[in-house]
Amino acid sequence: MSLLLLGRWSDAERDRWLSLLQAELPNEQWLLAPPSNAADAAAVEAAIVANPAPGWLAGLPNLRLIQSLWAGVERLLQDATLPVNVPLARMVDPAMNEAMAQTALWAALSLQRGFFDVQAQQLRCEWRQPAQPRAAEWRVLLLGMGELGGRVAAALAAQGYAVSGWSRRPAQVDGVSCLHGDAGLAQGLAQADVVINLLPLTEQTRHFLDAGRFAAMKAGASLVNLARGAHVVEADLLAALDSGHLRRVVLDVFEQEPLPQEHQFWRHPKVTVLPHCAAQTDPRSAASVVRANLQALRSGAALQHLVQRAQGY
Numbered sequence: 001m002s003l004l005l006l007g008r009w010s011d012a013e014r015d016r017w018l019s020l021l022q023a024e025l026p027n028e029q030w031l032l033a034p035p036s037n038a039a040d041a042a043a044v045e046a047a048i049v050a051n052p053a054p055g056w057l058a059g060l061p062n063l064r065l066i067q068s069l070w071a072g073v074e075r076l077l078q079d080a081t082l083p084v085n086v087p088l089a090r091m092v093d094p095a096m097n098e099a100m101a102q103t104a105l106w107a108a109l110s111l112q113r114g115f116f117d118v119q120a121q122q123l124r125c126e127w128r129q130p131a132q133p134r135a136a137e138w139r140v141l142l143l144g145m146g147e148l149g150g151r152v153a154a155a156l157a158a159q160g161y162a163v164s165g166w167s168r169r170p171a172q173v174d175g176v177s178c179l180h181g182d183a184g185l186a187q188g189l190a191q192a193d194v195v196i197n198l199l200p201l202t203e204q205t206r207h208f209l210d211a212g213r214f215a216a217m218k219a220g221a222s223l224v225n226l227a228r229g230a231h232v233v234e235a236d237l238l239a240a241l242d243s244g245h246l247r248r249v250v251l252d253v254f255e256q257e258p259l260p261q262e263h264q265f266w267r268h269p270k271v272t273v274l275p276h277c278a279a280q281t282d283p284r285s286a287a288s289v290v291r292a293n294l295q296a297l298r299s300g301a302a303l304q305h306l307v308q309r310a311q312g313y
């Protein structure tokens with residue numbers, strides 16, 4: 001049997017993944033392109049994929065596991081040819097959670113202490129000390145309290161921030177005010193100084209952050225989107241910034257990536273643009289996550305981090 005390794009990446013990136021995976025999984029046969037004949041297709045036992053193109057996973061009769069190297073799997077689920085009865089696992093890696101916690105902490109702290117404004121002042125040689133509330137006086141709302149949102153909430157709470165978290169089902173996390181449902185969302189949005197989005201992109205959450213949700217946010221609050229660009233209605237966000245209702249936005253993800261040169265976000269004074277680098281998969285640790293799931297598959301143990309396809313995450 002073979003393992004299929006597929007991604008939309010450079011040869012150098014693919015070779016790095018392959019060498020780390022080979023170190024974790026010696027003695028495996030690897031295929032590095034969608035099989036071009038029936039014998040190769042029949043030999044594929046598991047596919048390890050990074051944002052594969054639609055159709056790449058079709059026609060593999062003996063496939064038993066699809067392991068995504070990405071945490072978010074919305075593009076995989078949009079592929080109408082994705083085999084329906086094969087378990088789909090997503091990337092969950094403590095190193096990724098740690099990176100996300102660092103990015104969120106940097107953004108929340110920079111907003112709380114006014115450092116983005118100070119950075120802009122430097123371009124004008126302007127000496128002005130910003131208002132700096134204490135962390136405990138600054139409320140952060142996490143939209144999504146899963147692997148990433150939960151880790152971010154804990155990191156922010158440990159730094160003394162007032163933290164709320166909103167999820168689909170009721171949750172309980174020490175030091176975090178846990179909210180759910182429409183009433184919980186309204187309460188969270190109205191109280192937060194900064195809203196950090198870490199929802200998965202699903203039918204329910206596409207364009208979730210729209211004019212109505214921005215209006216429900218406290219005047220002068222900021223948004224940090226670390227999840228997916230399609231969570232945000234970009235025109236509504238620009239209107240909320242331009243009206244002065246929202247103070248600032250930090251965006252790591254966009255409807256179109258790379259962000260087109262002509263996009264207003266690049267030059268908008270209230271927008272900080274990151275190139276989808278909040279928490280990249282680290283092949284060094286992710287390779288062992290892949291090994292663990294393959295071992296589980298072969299030993300009949302429970303597979304980890306399975307996607308609930310009906311829910312979309």
Ligand code: NAP
Binds near residue numbers: 169
């Ligand atoms: P996860 O573990 O699946 O957690 C998802 C969270 O969102 C859960 O708390 C879930 O609620 C909540 N949720 C889902 N649908 C909801 C809804 N309709 N209403 C309210 N809450 C809802 O996902 P994760 O690992 O934390 O990852 C989140 C997303 O981050 C990924 O899908 C991906 O898009 C993005 N991401 C971005 C980067 C980057 O570099 N920018 C890196 C990795 C991932 P329950 O707890 O009730 O299920």
Ligand code: GLV
Binds near residue numbers: 069070
């Ligand atoms: C990155 O955005 C991921 O989903 O892993």
